[in-house]
Amino acid sequence: MLRRIAGHLFWAARYLERAQWRARLVDVNYHLILEVPPRDIDPWEPLLGITGEREPFAQRYAHADEASVVNFFTFDKENPSSIRASIEAARTNLSSLRHMISSEMWLEMNELYLESREWSPDTLESKGFAAFFTELRNHFYAITGIVRSTMPRDLSYDFLEIGAMLERADNVARLLDVKYHYLMPRLEDIGGPSDGRQWAAVLRSASALEAFRKLYGYAIRVDRVVEILLFDASFPRSARFSAERLTAALARVAASAGGPAAAPPAGEKLLTMLRSNTASDVIVAGLHEYLLEIEQECAAVSDAAYADYMALD
Amino acid sequence: MLGEKFAERSAASRAQFAGPLGELPVMDAQHVGSGMPVRQASAAPERPMNEMFDAEGRARPECARVVNYLLAMESQRLAELGERAHRMFLRMGVTFNVYGNEAGSERIFPFDPVPRIISADVWAELEAGLIQRVRALNAFLADIYGEGEILKDNVIPRDLIMGSPQFRHAAVGIRPPHDSFVTVAGIDLVRAADGRFHILEDNVRTPSGVSYVLENRVIMTRIMPELMRALKVRAVEHYPAELLASLRELAPSGSSDPTVAVLTPGPFNSAFFEHVFLSQQMGVELVEGQDLACVDHKLFMKTVHGLKRIDVLYRRIDDDFLDPVVFRPDSLLGVPGLTAVLRAGNAVAANAIGTGIADDKAVFAYTPKMIKYYLGEAPIIPIVETYLLRDPDVCEMVLANLERYVIKPTGASGGYGVVIGPQASERELEETRMRVEQAPAAFIAQPVVQLSVHPTLAGADGTTLAPRHVDLRPFVLLGAKPRVLPGGLTRVALREGSLIVNSSQGGGSKDTWVLEN
Known part of the structure; x- marks a missing residue:
């Protein structure tokens, strides 16, 4: 196997795992707030600590609140670790090695990518928070499952x-x-x-x-x-x-x-x-x-x- | 009927190529490079040939079944099939990159579901003509990068070759096995008003498009399976196997199990999808320049477990970027030292370095002479008449009627820099005139060919069939022996009246069905 290909596979998997991880974090936090209404500190700010991204966040957002943090983690094209950017990075890595992965995996990856290109904060609004993240999680499970059962x-x-x-x-x-x-x-x-x-x-x-x-x-x-x-x-x-x-x-x-x-x-x-x-x-x-x-x-x-x-x- | 026309021509009058209608001026060995345009390109556009229907509107015999099939179908249904095909392409990620288009650099090559039919006997003659042509081009390349006999015999002017930037001095003396300089060729054919195929241009550097031929077929087997079965269409899916066989035949002697790799410029190249596709289908590595290393005049790729030797490199990178030691020093796409490896005979590149001189548009005018010179045969397929503007008399003649000609720069490929006289504005013509006057040798002129038309899905809702101009790019392989892919890529100009079929400029494609006997 080519060294460059090994690198692409490695990074594709990392980005997919990262996107999946970000999605869990945002989804779970959202539902936690519904169950346990926040008292003093904004419940979204600590998420930035978990991912170690307080600094890049502060460079472009004035306040850490639900709208800004969710946007930063999910849709932000400028944030290289956002779900959208991670999906794109995973897909870019995979696109130069389509011959190394199963076509089913590529199709699923590409479909997720095409969907993510259409995303906006309005998508969250229109689909509903829970439905959006459930669908997303199912995409990730599908990819993981395809890898396991086809490669x-x-x-x-x-x-x-x-x-x-x-x-x-x-x-x-x-x-x-x-x-x-x-x-x-x-x-x-x-x-x-x-x-x-x-x-x-x-x-x-x-x-x-x-x-x-x-x-x-x-x-x-x-x-x-x-x-x-x-x-x-x-x-x-x-x-x-x-x-x-x-x-x-x-x-x-x-x-x-x-x-x-x-x-x-x-x-x-x-x-x-x-x-x-x-x-x-x-x-x-x-x-x-x-x-x-x-x-x-x-x-x-x-x-x-x-x-x-x-x-x- | 068309078959008869072809048979009649091939048997009786190779030297005199005027067809039944005598519409299109053509070149043959007799009047190549002879200077003055024999006759002026016709100013009034003639009626283009319709590939499916004859002049009386009757379906051509080989198309009858397809026509009946289409007529039996509701127009809405056909539009649905087109839409389904579009979705399948998108889902499969069959895309090409468009340069200078940041927003969506990946696009789908538009696909038209109405197939283009070629009868068995028409194809048999085309195939023979294509093999003949690629053999002659290879003999030419072996000659000019070797002894240069054709120049000594003054069949082609020496300065035309030596003065071309496409002549690569670095390639002199490098001789691939079987003299296979051009291992993969894509030859562009157009069908003129008289129904005859003509060579429009050769693509013998890194021709692309074959992946669309294969993917189009996959789609067609899904959307029109019953029609395909009924018609007995010749298969195309073995192309990757044939390509691999041709490449393996080039391996330096001594390697019993040669390693083949495909060299791509990377994901941003417009044909990247095809590079991935072919390497995947052949089951060989797809490498970029950064994956390669030349050590001790041998070629290697960098693998997880160290360096691995490569015997045959199917390269899809232009000469200019292939080896920064010899060509452009700023290139990061190639690998330093490759030319020396090739010269040492320790690896073979396909196509070889320097093949661009054979599809140079000025050299094109001499290809009928080449066929005669090297093979002692008359050309089976005529070329579109071509005038070299380096001849002052010819240049004057063309400039006087610029609006009637197609002007092409000799060095470029892919439709870049082409000016179509009848469709150009006054200003464009004036600019072209100035450029030609400054450097006449850098241009050729051709009469405007009325490309044949083919019924194609059109209209805002995509439910009507309308005639659109088409061309054909068959693919020819030449390793130890020639292999021709049945059919090739039919490109279609989707805009009404347009003659430009290039994918970068609004062209689409159709599946091409060569029928079995």
């Missing part, structure tokens, strides 16, 4: 997997980092009651609420939220699960060279971190520092994979 498990699949899983692990860490500080400032509150609905919203952002209830029952405890989002080996959107798949894909790519097994693949350290810790360990030792380390490790894996398989010079 041979070869290098192209592996590079999609590497991109998607890196983005996912990184996003989970960011979500938890910001929400944790925002919702749970004091150590002694751990294990105690908390704002259940806020944490339920966090879980829903990661599609983890049902899985949580199945594992732990109704009561939401913060350490358990951390446990399922970071360390659970069976929940498909946890950081651990993502790291497992990431590392496996990296190992397959390394093995496909056919030579003797080289050094352990780049994801090994990240995986060890997530396999050998528990929620209570890391909360006591400092969750923020731990999450920061995960984010840094994701960046390191990304850099290493790029240098090994994608860089052209």
Whole structure:
């Protein structure tokens, strides 16, 4: 496989995962506000903290309110991480490698892109918030499903997997980092009651609420939220699960060279971190520092994979 | 009936090409480059040939079934089929890029669902003529980048070749296997008022359009399956396999399982869709310049697991951008050192460097002579009469009646810079006159050919059939042996009365059905 193609697959998957992630964030926040009317601070502003985009946002918007933040995350062509821009970036990456992916995947991607070109804040109005985001989420599920059921498990699949899983692990860490500080400032509150609905919203952002209830029952405890989002080996959107798949894909790519097994693949350290810790360990030792380390490790894996398989010079 | 016309012509009067109606002046080996226009291009436009109906309005025999089919259909239904085809193209992402159009740089090549029919015997003769032509062009290229016999024998003026920017000195001495300089050719044909096909121009650099032929067919099998079955239409879907076979035949000796790659300028090129399509269909890598590296006079591509050797490069990048060491130093599209690799014989490029001299519009006038010179045969398909304005007498003659001619710059391709006299404004004609006077050798003149017309969906609601002008671009492959795709791309000028079929200027396309015997 060409290095450039590997790069396109990697980035296409990252952008798709990012768009999907942004959509969850906006959708869940919107419904949270309906359930829990905001008190003092505007409930949309913290989202910018999660994605680390306060600065680019402030450059072009005066106030962080529902209209501006939703627009920034969803429709804004100038924001390279908006859902619209991410869809376009994913499609641009895929368009130069249509011969590497299934035609079904291309058709679905192209359809989503054509739809997104027609979007405007009015679309949200006319379709209804819930319907718009449900439809969008179904598009992403369709693409993921098509990839799984039509693409041979070869290098192209592996590079999609590497991109998607890196983005996912990184996003989970960011979500938890910001929400944790925002919702749970004091150590002694751990294990105690908390704002259940806020944490339920966090879980829903990661599609983890049902899985949580199945594992732990109704009561939401913060350490358990951390446990399922970071360390659970069976929940498909946890950081651990993502790291497992990431590392496996990296190992397959390394093995496909056919030579003797080289050094352990780049994801090994990240995986060890997530396999050998528990929620209570890391909360006591400092969750923020731990999450920061995960984010840094994701960046390191990304850099290493790029240098090994994608860089052209 | 048309078949008879062709048979009669081929048997009896190759040298004297005047058709039954004697409408269109044509060139042959006798009067190529002979200077004065034999007769002036007719000022009054003649009645164009209708591809489906004869002068009395009867359906031509090979079209009878299609005509009956269309007549049996409600006009609304036909419009629906057109609309369905449009949606399918959009969904499949079959698009081309339009330069200088930022808003929507991707467009669909408009498709007309009424097929263009070519009978078996008409096609048999065209096929023979196309093979003959591409063989002669290859012999010409082997000659001028080798010994230059045709120049020594004064069949073509030396300065016409050596003075052309399309003659690539860097290509002198590079000789591809089988003398296959032009491996892929797209030859533009027009059908004149007398019903005969003429060569309008050759495209032997990086001709495009074949992907539309294949995609149009896919659409037609979905929207008119019963008609296709009834008519026995010759298949086109094997083209990618034939292309791959031709390319593999070019591999440097010694490579038993040669690696082929397609070189594209990238997603912003107008034909990018086609590059993707062909590489996908052939199952070979689609590479950009940045994917390639020349090491030790060998060509490689950069893969996830290191460098991999390439034997045959089907390049869809112009010479100018191919190798910054030899051509434009600012080009980022090609790969430095490629020319040296080709010269060392360690890889082969298709088409070869320097083929542009063979489709130069001034050289075009000499192609009938070339066929005679290299093959000892009379040309099977005549060319549209072509006047070289480098001859002062010819130039004077043409300038005196500028509004009657088509003026084309010799170096350009793709319809750029072409002025159609009868449709040009006073100002355009004046500007053209000045440009021609400044550099007469940079232009040729041709009489205005009344391209044949074909029933095409038209009208604001797209429910009426109206005659629109069409041309035909068949595709010819020449590896170890020639292979011709049955039919080719029929382009149609969708605007009423327009003679411009180029996709960049409002043209569309039709599926071309060559019938089996």
